[in-house]
Amino acid sequence: MYIAKVWKYRFLYLLLLPGLIYFIVYKYLPMFGLVIAFKDYSAFQGFMDSPWVGLRHFRTIFDSPDMVRIFFNTLYLNALQLLFAFPAGIVMALMLNEVKNTVFKRTVQSIVYLPHFVSWIVVVSIALTVLGSEGILNSLLEALGFQPINFLTSPNWFMPLITLEGMWKETGWGTIIFLAALSGINPNLYEAAVIDGGNRWQLIRFITLPSLRGTIAILLILQMGHVLDTGIEQILLMVNSLTKGVGTTLDLYVFQKGIEGADYSFATAFGLFKSLIGLVLILGANRLAKKVGEEGVF
């Protein structure tokens, strides 16, 4: 019976097969490949035959003097993004939501979504040109009688610039999810509030913003799973010899150790350590959200 059913659907299984092989080879084999975090991987011996070393690589992580700095850099960038980039999306969505003229609204939306589709090289290249010593920003500063600022080589400017570039690229795109939530608000609520004499600020404060609570909670929970992630492309492109001290994040470190340094086992251990922390944080945040009465993700 079962066999007959499978035979009946043989064409569908044929369609399934390439995708299945893809998932097994490029998604599941790398998961098993994580065993090399506990081994001393050498290319000749491969995944299976390389010798076991237990937790040696994890001990190296804790003993490494760079570790505090790299964790700090990563968390600092994520804090900046949470404080500035995340609210920026909400504010932009709220502003777009207040616009009644659909032509104007659509035009603004077309403009602010556009940067999402250009590559990081394009963003960073333009940023270097705008902020460089010959760039328009420093020319403007000089014309106004100020000292030029070395944006690109100053360690203090590094993470703020990463945040600002990210905001330029993704704030507009990030409004989509909030706008979707806002379009679900019952218009009767606004009518009732207007009859009760509510002004525009009060409508935003007491109706619009509260209705975004669920969406904000979900995004924050998901964000918790990524507090140790940083956009590797952007950082790789922005970092230079003068900013590598403040610019080296966990992702960049894994890339440098693993790919550039070919220290595969150590970098894998590092990556695994990082994703386990991410997993714990996202589950913790989800629990916390449920405790304070939000829905949570899982």
Next chain:
Amino acid sequence: MYRKSLSEKTFDGSIILLLVLTSLLMLFPFYYMIVISFSSYDDYMRHGVMLWPKQWVLDAYRSIFESRAFVRSIGSTVFVTVAGTLVDLIMTSSMAYALSRDIPGRKFFNMMVVFTFLFGGGMIPTYLIIKSTGLIDTYWALIVPGCISAFNLIIIRQFFRGIPNELNDAALIDGASEVKIFVLIVLPLSKPVLAAFSLFYAVGHWNTFFDAILYLNDSTKWTLQVVLRQLVILGNVSDTLHQSPEARMTQLEHQTPPETIGMAAVLVATIPILLLYPFLQKHFAKGVMLGSIKG
């Protein structure tokens, strides 16, 4: 009639003003890129705040199109984008269709897909697997390992599920095979959805940078985004652009500053995105892509 009070007008006015300013801020980098790429050496080096070049020159564009490395990288990127999008589309839609039907084991296969959202092998094990499948220094490394996005797969599967069953049943009664149903009924009905996803996949391939850094060591195989990095960020204009002495001479004669060359190259790399953008926008505006915001 309802009249707007003064404070309401100020409120609306300031929101519109803020949105206009935001839009200008979003557009300015693109504008600046265009202006710099058409500037002459004198303009770029001597005039402080520059919003409009005294003369528009094509020196920078001449330089980049004289460069074999740059032109070659455009060719290879076009190949990766076209072939990659085709592979993505075929792989994703066929698997999505199989999972949209009630085949035995469907639940297990779905779980397999969803689990990859929660956990993955990470950069190094993935790199080693790709290395051991022999894809290093081939364009397949940019095509095969990312050919199904689990997000897109699930959205397309949901779309296929939404196709009324009566259509399938009617076709089955008429004696159509499963193959015929997929090719003659399901695929034609899904054209708009598949078109939307192919656009998103295509933009992804065109912009691929990190994978190319990871998997392509051979500099003659570099794709556009990697060549752009050499050009603009590492400042190796002479290395990448001017391999021939003649080209080097032209650069010295024209005195083209590296920044204008960089901006010209970046502009060329952005044009395809700008051309696709109206179509992209048409699709995500309809909400087709809501589920894949992160991607």
